[in-house]
Amino acid sequence: MPHRAHAIVTDTTRCIGCITCSKACPTKAIRVRDNVAEVDDELCIDCGTCMEVCRREAMRPRTSSPADLKKFAYTVALPSLTLYAQFGREFHPGQVLHALRGLGFDETYDISWMCEMVMGATDAYLSEATDPWPKISVTCPALVRLVQIRYPDLIPHLVPIETPRELAAKLRRRRIAAERGLDPSEIGMFLITPCTALSHSIVAPMGLEASHLDGVFSIAEMYGPILKSMREDPGSDPVDTVSVRGLRWAMAGGEIAGMRNANSMTVRGLQDVIYVFDRIEAGTFQNVDFIEAYICPDGCVSGGLTVVGRYTAQRNLQDAYRLLGDQATVKEEKVRSLLREHFFDLEAEIRARPVRPLAPDLREAIALKREKDALLKRLAGKGCAACGAPDCETLADDIVRGKAQLTDCVFVRLAALEKAQSAPQRGRHD
Amino acid sequence: MSGPIALEGPGGGRATGEVLYRETFEILGNDFEHGGVVATRIKAILRQLGFPTEAIRRLSIANFEAEMNVIMYAEEGTLELAVLPHGVRVTVDDRGPGIPDIDWAMQEGNSTATPEIRARGFGAGLGLPNIKRNSDEFVIESTVGVGTRLSYTVYVSGNAGA
Numbered sequence: 001m002p003h004r005a006h007a008i009v010t011d012t013t014r015c016i017g018c019i020t021c022s023k024a025c026p027t028k029a030i031r032v033r034d035n036v037a038e039v040d041d042e043l044c045i046d047c048g049t050c051m052e053v054c055r056r057e058a059m060r061p062r063t064s065s066p067a068d069l070k071k072f073a074y075t076v077a078l079p080s081l082t083l084y085a086q087f088g089r090e091f092h093p094g095q096v097l098h099a100l101r102g103l104g105f106d107e108t109y110d111i112s113w114m115c116e117m118v119m120g121a122t123d124a125y126l127s128e129a130t131d132p133w134p135k136i137s138v139t140c141p142a143l144v145r146l147v148q149i150r151y152p153d154l155i156p157h158l159v160p161i162e163t164p165r166e167l168a169a170k171l172r173r174r175r176i177a178a179e180r181g182l183d184p185s186e187i188g189m190f191l192i193t194p195c196t197a198l199s200h201s202i203v204a205p206m207g208l209e210a211s212h213l214d215g216v217f218s219i220a221e222m223y224g225p226i227l228k229s230m231r232e233d234p235g236s237d238p239v240d241t242v243s244v245r246g247l248r249w250a251m252a253g254g255e256i257a258g259m260r261n262a263n264s265m266t267v268r269g270l271q272d273v274i275y276v277f278d279r280i281e282a283g284t285f286q287n288v289d290f291i292e293a294y295i296c297p298d299g300c301v302s303g304g305l306t307v308v309g310r311y312t313a314q315r316n317l318q319d320a321y322r323l324l325g326d327q328a329t330v331k332e333e334k335v336r337s338l339l340r341e342h343f344f345d346l347e348a349e350i351r352a353r354p355v356r357p358l359a360p361d362l363r364e365a366i367a368l369k370r371e372k373d374a375l376l377k378r379l380a381g382k383g384c385a386a387c388g389a390p391d392c393e394t395l396a397d398d399i400v401r402g403k404a405q406l407t408d409c410v411f412v413r414l415a416a417l418e419k420a421q422s423a424p425q426r427g428r429h430d
Numbered sequence: 431m432s433g434p435i436a437l438e439g440p441g442g443g444r445a446t447g448e449v450l451y452r453e454t455f456e457i458l459g460n461d462f463e464h465g466g467v468v469a470t471r472i473k474a475i476l477r478q479l480g481f482p483t484e485a486i487r488r489l490s491i492a493n494f495e496a497e498m499n500v501i502m503y504a505e506e507g508t509l510e511l512a513v514l515p516h517g518v519r520v521t522v523d524d525r526g527p528g529i530p531d532i533d534w535a536m537q538e539g540n541s542t543a544t545p546e547i548r549a550r551g552f553g554a555g556l557g558l559p560n561i562k563r564n565s566d567e568f569v570i571e572s573t574v575g576v577g578t579r580l581s582y583t584v585y586v587s588g589n590a591g592a
Binding site (some may be wrong): 035152153278279281282284343352354355357358359360364365366369 | 450451465466470473475477478479480483487490491494495513515543544
């Protein structure tokens with residue numbers, strides 16, 4: 001399997017090898033070795049938890065650089081809806097789009113109307129879909145990756161409709177190429193992202209052979225320059241395409257708020273996702289049609305690469321709704337015709353990436369499982385993570401897979417030391 | 431004693447002598463709080479052992495239904511996992527009221543669930559047929575006033591529930 005370039009990189013000059021990130025990681029993807037946090041590419045879902053909990057800012061997001069813009073003849077910035085939510089009532093989405101364009105892009109492209117289109121397409125899909133229920137939204141890439149790794153059985157539950165960001169980039173690139181006579185590869189589409197999971201979804205897309213986006217800039221790095229530009233130049237781009245119904249998608253609950261189907265649920269935050277998904281896997285919640293779920297507690301407004309915090313962001317969005325009125329921009333007719341063209345379809349299958357078995361051969365795997373169970377009894381069970389693994393069970397797993405040793409456990413080493421010290425004394429008495 | 435009735439699926443009839451691994455789990459009647467815990471633990475074990483996703487999926491559905499049946503109707507029970515060279519056999523024994531008419535209980539929609547159980551979203555009378563549908567071999571025996579024993583097997587190459 002090729003090494004996936006993750007959206008989060010360890011800054012080895014800042015990392016001191018404490019176990020904070022390792023213990024916080026929801027997929028147990030981090031081990032501390034030689035005083036540096038190492039991320040297991042196969043297990044990481046790019047949720048950004050490590051970045052959030054790190055006290056030394058040693059886990060850094062990987063984003064595009066201004067030099068990447070120069071590789072293209074024409075560049076487009078597609079702001080995540082969460083970007084609008086970073087600014088208070090004195091600045092509306094039109095001004096944000098205007099200021100963003102001034103920062104080195106040829107064009108800014110609002111995706112809120114595409115969000116509204118996808119809400120319509122999802123409604124249409126749900127009205128005709130068959131087993132298994134409930135269907136699950138694919139909006140949050142960290143969530144989709146969690147499903148691939150931890151809940152492969154739930155893959156048939158995922159709604160096979162492409163995300164608004166990818167569809168918007170695909171459509172806009174096609175139009176620009178036609179309008180300007182450019183080769184599609186000469187056009188650079190850049191997402192302004194609230195999180196690392198979205199960054200990584202471009203490098204390693206799911207449901208696509210290749211992403212329609214070419215790079216990302218974080219909201220955090222664009223925030224300062226946008227604010228400065230808006231203060232200096234009060235100009236605004238047209239907002240007639242901005243869909244308020246679509247804008248709600250930035251907050252958890254927004255996707256279903258814009259849909260007709262009312263038999264749905266919103267699941268917020270990783271712990272709740274695990275709680276609910278364990279139960280879906282076990283067969284409950286079959287009476288629910290649709291589940292909108294986010295790894296972050298309030299959806300995209302709580303992404304790790306945002307600035308103002310999720311409470312302020314949600315307040316700002318409420319202001320924007322009031323300012324723009326209940327602006328719906330999408331005609332149902334248009335959604336239906338695009339559905340017939342299969343415009344919304346995922347371009348590739350979302351594949352399972354289940355946990356590696358202990359061994360390829362069943363008998364061998366059983367022998368290793370017994371060994372692991374025996375090891376667990378020898379470990380102290382304190383979950384101190386001083387060994388570099390997040391807990392004792394993971395250490396036992398690493399040991400039988402040949403990736404760690406029993407002596408990595410400080411309590412085992414301490415016991416050995418005490419035994420060695422008491423041995424010579426006993427020798428004298430004997 | 432109204433059984434045993436052997437109901438074999440499409441993959442039925444294979445010899446199942448050797449057991450490579452065995453583990454038994456306790457289930458308490460009325461313990462709704464932990465409903466699904468055993469099914470989830472077994473799933474984690476089978477993944478570590480490298481069973482294919484599809485076999486684990488079918489088995490998990492059956493295990494969850496069987497586990498919930500003990501919680502809903504019985505005093506207590508055990509679920510025994512037996513890993514075979516080419517599949518998994520699960521045996522669920524409970525101490526409880528038993529099933530007076532197995533043929534009736536095996537039909538979809540038939541259930542003796544109380545309104546309280548139905549209010550929780552269970553007891554739709556789909557449990558036993560669902561277990562049968564998702565397993566390659568299925569045997570049920572029950573004695574009224576004593577308890578029920580279920581045994582079902584999913585083969586790696588089987589195609590039940592497909």
